[in-house]
Amino acid sequence: MHRLVDAFRNLFAPNLLTRIVAVTAALAVLGAAAWFGWGFLHPDTSCAEGVEKTGPEQECVGVSGDGFVFGNEELRKVGEAIARENATLEPGTYATVAVMMPFLSDDPTRRPTIVHAVQGAFLQQYRANHESNGERPPIRLVLANTGKESVYWKPVVDRLVAMAEGPDHLRAVTGVSTSGQTTKDAVTALTGKHVPVVGTTITADDIANSERQEPFPGLARVVPTNRDEARALTHFGRTDPRKSLLVHDRNPDDRYARTLRDVFDRLLADSPYQPQPIDSTDAGSTASTARQIALFVCGAKDAENVFFAGRHTQLREFVNALSARPCQDRPVTVLTGDEGSYLGSDARLDRNAVKHKVTVRYTALAHPDAWRGAPAPAAGGSRNAYDTFARLAAKGDDLGIGTLARGDLTDGQAIVAYDAMATAVQGIRTPDPGHVPRLVSVANEWPRLMGPQRVEGAGGWICLDVHGNPYNKAVPVMELSADGTPVFVRISWPEGRPPTDCIPPKESG
Incomplete structure (x- = not known):
């Protein structure tokens, strides 16, 4: 301020040179003030090209294929590998595929799965560009961050x-993962604009097309619905509904829990026990509720099986409560969906549960042991397809994406992301080989990916029906071992047996 006052005082000085210097100084001070004022009123919100700071936490939300990893340093290596691969592609010749999901999570059990999913997607990009006999168009991969819990999906969808x-x-968006309302909204918006979508780990039955309605034109899915997972689980081990009860999350916004409950409800129509609710919206009370339900199980003398429809946090609390139940002389089997796959990496799981006669079985979306052991079926998938993926995964360090050891593959995320990208690539390259197809041409390929044109996924055949849903997809059944680690048991099937020709019938269920 003193400099500005002095500058204005000198404007009236008799000396010409003094007046010129004064004018220059005054303009400099006013310019600096204007710059500061503009910066204060219009702060820089850019994180990177195509990415903006958004919301009260200033999350970096948007789309990038240049190595920006949205603040998740665990993605640094694979993000840089994607950028290097993209830089080799000639502009105008490639088709772009986006991996859309939240790339940050406050849940420590989910953070590794985010990295594995991006690594799996990159491995398929690399294979498409370097190991496909020169097929074109080349594939460019970008990451689309929708923010924690996908709260900021709308600006990302607009950008896509x-x-x-x-x-x-x-030409395709994949990576679509959590079965929640924001996912449903994002898929609705994308497909409403004719952008093809390949869902990865969405299993909710109401984020799917069907014979009755097709709210998501252009949506394909590579993993079974909750209904098919539950059918496969019941085919694995016949359970008596009269000796079973249901525990479920009553959160109305959680489509995974709600649709899984609907399926279990039908399977347990003859159960004599009322379904027992847990409310994940009241997070502080769920552990206490789990303890009370464990006591209820002890009181229900004939209850041998508990079907659990909820997320892994509440599942872990319930398993821990069963481990401490007073009736430890009575065995209890917990059966649940693919959220059980997070238990193995959950440090808060009571590892003594199995020793206390608690058996936990769940369906996985994919597993590295499914196609490598002697029990692997002759149809529905192949060891050769899995070994192709495993060979690329073993080159993780050489490719610059970091290590992908067997333990990194057991959550199934890298396998499923790899298969989703394979589906997208096949849809892009089939309609007009060598050229970038129209959006509608890609979406129109989904109903053709069956029979001889099936996707040879690392997690099993992907045989899409005319609505874009996988028919009779292989479902690995897992069980917690005595030390609390998950163990692959065997593959089960929604139809009770593996497919022989990968051609869905007129009615697939």
């Missing part, structure tokens, strides 16, 4: 739609 209409030639 613009990329589909512009020179980026976006």
